[in-house]
Amino acid sequence: MTQAPARRRTGRRQHDREIVALAVPAFGSLVAEPLFLMADTAIVGHLGTAQLAGLGVASALLMTAVSVFVFLAYATTAAVARRVGAGDLQAAIRQGMDGIWLALLLGAAVVAVVLPTASSVVDLFGASDAAAPYATTYLRISTLGIPAMLVVLAATGVLRGLQDTKTPLYVAIAGFVANGALNAGLVYGADLGIAGSAWGTVIAQWGMALVYLAVVLRGARRYGASLRPDAAGIRASAQAGVPLLVRTLSLRAILMIATAVAARLGDADIAAHQIILSLWSLLAFALDAIAIAGQAIIGRYLGAGDAQGARDACRRMVEWGIAVGVVLGILVVITRPAFLPLFTSDATVKDVALPALLIVALSQPISGIVFVLDGVLMGAGDGPYLAWAMLLTLAVFTPVALLVPVLGGGLTALWATMTLMMTVRMLTLWLRTRSGRWIVTGATR
Structure with a gap:
């Protein structure tokens, strides 16, 4: 009679530890993401109203594009976690690589579409004549960082599936610090204006993506997982998404x-x-x-x-x-x-x-x-x-x-x-x- 309640209490404590261990770092990395935009806004805001308005239009477009592809993190997390539960870490990493390859392909497609149409897209969203050139400049440069942003989403999903939310937190903090320093240096130090803010963010995003890739590649080497793109695996990742x-x-x-x-x-x-x-x-x-x-x-x-x-x-x-x-x-x-x-x-x-x-x-x-x-x-x-x-x-x-x-x-x-x-x-x-x-x-x- 007393053993069942004791087992339930032990089970609840175990679940509590797991939830806290994963949720607290995840919250930190989630909060760090909008801080990128806040840093850009604070720095660009001192350049002038037209520049800030341009940033507002371009960043809204970029955030919408990225939010559409958030399934790269969600679907990858679930698929990798299942493999981890089954005890097949090699297949888990392989599953994660399929998601990362899909992210690269989608990112390349977005760049191919947005780069030549950036000016038209900005006009479609009703940017004023004063703000439109700044919005177009920021959007064109920042588009080069979209593949990196999608890789970060997919790789974050891999690590979450591997029950690791601390690494994404550390990478997000480092990325935020690097983004702020690069933006300030390029906007004011190099006098590049709003273009400097865009380049700073792109560099920080690719830096984050490379760190994630290094972590995943290390896991692939450890468990002997293939890194080559697999058409069937990529197709399955897309279908799940x-x-x-x-x-x-x-x-x-x-x-x-x-x-x-x-x-x-x-x-x-x-x-x-x-x-x-x-x-x-x-x-x-x-x-x-x-x-x-x-x-x-x-x-x-x-x-x-x-x-x-x-x-x-x-x-x-x-x-x-x-x-x-x-x-x-x-x-x-x-x-x-x-x-x-x-x-x-x-x-x-x-x-x-x-x-x-x-x-x-x-x-x-x-x-x-x-x-x-x-x-x-x-x-x-x-x-x-x-x-x-x-x-x-x-x-x-x-x-x-x-x-x-x-x-x-x-x-x-x-x-x-x-x-x-x-x-x-x-x-x-x-x-x-x-x-x-x-x-x-x-x-x-």
């Missing part, structure tokens, strides 16, 4: 629709929406760190054939997601009066944002469940279900969001709709995990 690409594009569509609706509500509403969205994204980093741990841990358990271990880990991570969501919600409520003045002194914007922030705070436990279960199903390689679930969520969210300007309620109603969106996601993910259909054991799904 397609459902996750659909999922990501659907989520991006939801965020774009929300922003478009906020813009129709008025200047104060769109300003408040951007502030709240930035906070929502920051909170997502903390929850996404647990999801990343889920991808690695669940993939390993399933690869080892331990279905019960996967269920227990899933249950414990959901508890973590709820707990972290509650803490984040409380922090939002407590820091509300101090948070808004950091972004605006406009009393109208503050009045619009305050009730919407309360909704964000109350929805954090829901977000915690969503992020965790999303990571669990990614770790299980259940991409097709995630794609269909997100398409369903988009179908539910879109008409409700578009009715907000008609029915009234302003920004508060819009963020209530965002909470509805997260609730739909939670229900679809909960139903899937409860069904057990995601539990497919073995080195491959």
Whole structure:
């Protein structure tokens, strides 16, 4: 009678240690990524308004391009973790190399498309006559770093699958420091202006990619894994990534629709929406760190054939997601009066944002469940279900969001709709995990 509770407590402690060991470094590396853009913004901002506006347009395009290919990290993490669980480290590294080769091919394709069309793309996004030349310059140069950025995504997935989130943290910190130093030196020291900022970022990105490649190559030599491109493996990596690409594009569509609706509500509403969205994204980093741990841990358990271990880990991570969501919600409520003045002194914007922030705070436990279960199903390689679930969520969210300007309620109603969106996601993910259909054991799904 007493042994079963003791075993459960021991199991929970083991899961807790694994979650913390993977999630804390993952959170650090996730937070380091937007710091690249912040450093560029701070340095370029002193060159002038037109340069800063150009950076804003170009960086938005670049971040969108990279976010579309985030499946390179997610799919690679799950596939590699399964091989690790099965005890086949050679195949795990080989699987990771397929993802890296896919990243290089996709990166080369993006460069081939963007370089000759950079000016037209900038015009399409409505850059002013003053900002457009700077945006085009930054975009053309920074495009050369996209293959490196995609390699970093894929290689990060390899290391996460190998249960290593510390190396990505160290590389991200080193990359941030190098990026800041290079940008300052090239922009001001070499007097290259916004081009210097772009070149500094490209150099830092390729430096990060080379470090990752060195780590993966060392693992390949240790376990005798082939480094040559394998057409079948690359094709399999691409096929595994397609459902996750659909999922990501659907989520991006939801965020774009929300922003478009906020813009129709008025200047104060769109300003408040951007502030709240930035906070929502920051909170997502903390929850996404647990999801990343889920991808690695669940993939390993399933690869080892331990279905019960996967269920227990899933249950414990959901508890973590709820707990972290509650803490984040409380922090939002407590820091509300101090948070808004950091972004605006406009009393109208503050009045619009305050009730919407309360909704964000109350929805954090829901977000915690969503992020965790999303990571669990990614770790299980259940991409097709995630794609269909997100398409369903988009179908539910879109008409409700578009009715907000008609029915009234302003920004508060819009963020209530965002909470509805997260609730739909939670229900679809909960139903899937409860069904057990995601539990497919073995080195491959």
